Amino acid sequence: MKRVAAIDCGTNSIRLLVADADPATGELKDLDRRMQIVRLGQDVDRTGRLAPEALERTFAACREYAAVIKGLGAEQVRFVATSASRDAENREDFVRGVVDILGVEPEVITGDQEAEFSFNGATKELLGMGAAGAERLPGKGGGGRRVGLARPFLVVDIGGGSTEFVLGDASVRAARSVDVGCVRMTERHLVHGGEISDPPTPGQIDAIRADIATALDRAEETVPLGESATLVGLAGSVTTVAAIALGLDRYESEAIHHSRVPLAKVREITDRLLSSTHAERAAIPVMHPGRVDVIGAGALVLLSIMERTGAEEVVVSEHDILDGIAWSLAG
16 A cells, blocks of 8 residues: 545646555545635636736645645655646746645646546546446445446546546547636636626527537547547536536535436536526535536536537546546556
């Protein structure tokens, strides 16, 4: 066993996983897994720079994570930064702050690297499951449920600033990152005069759909989306839609992990989110406060992907890029 700490800093959230990893058995035992919404990518699409208040929110989370890592005695730490810090002119301010707090330099990875980490984190548990569904996964209440997953997998990681598409079996066949995510789409199309449309107008929704369609066209230049047999969805927009679909009274990771959400349900939830007010979305029991204003755009990205690929359902994974980063440390 090797004790490792992985940090994933995206456009909307920063997450920590401290785990004991055993490369020989493929076991990754969580010791601490946590997330904070820091909105590092605030206004980056408009200004090209990381806002001072966004940096301070992120550094405050880093100080908390540093204490957790030290307390649990992780042997190795890896900090991966994604879309927002790739795009920002002042990313060196971000790098220096992280090094001062955590003692490691954040790796501003490429979209292709991000996609590979996401794929490895999401599929490591799934590789032994054939189309016949003979394997079982833990389910709510410990009873388990049968899961039949045909290959190849198409893993989609819908982030705040970008979405990664990865097609593969035991390894990656093709990958592409495109600049469409829940925060980027919200800020580009729904914010006017500093206020978010509540709810969006039909014209604004059409504009988001058009941007997503263009991004999917770009993704298909590299990744043959139509060849996928199982769609696997990652990150907060997807897990929130799944939690709503399951009718949970509170966020339950065990119930959400490897749940299946049909296309019709995703469409129903997306329509509901895009037609509701801020107060109505905030009142949904499983809604994280930091996702209230961006979840409609995130759900629309997921729906558009399912419509483009012809997927009848999405398999939801709580294991994603964070787990992939941890495995990269474990060898």
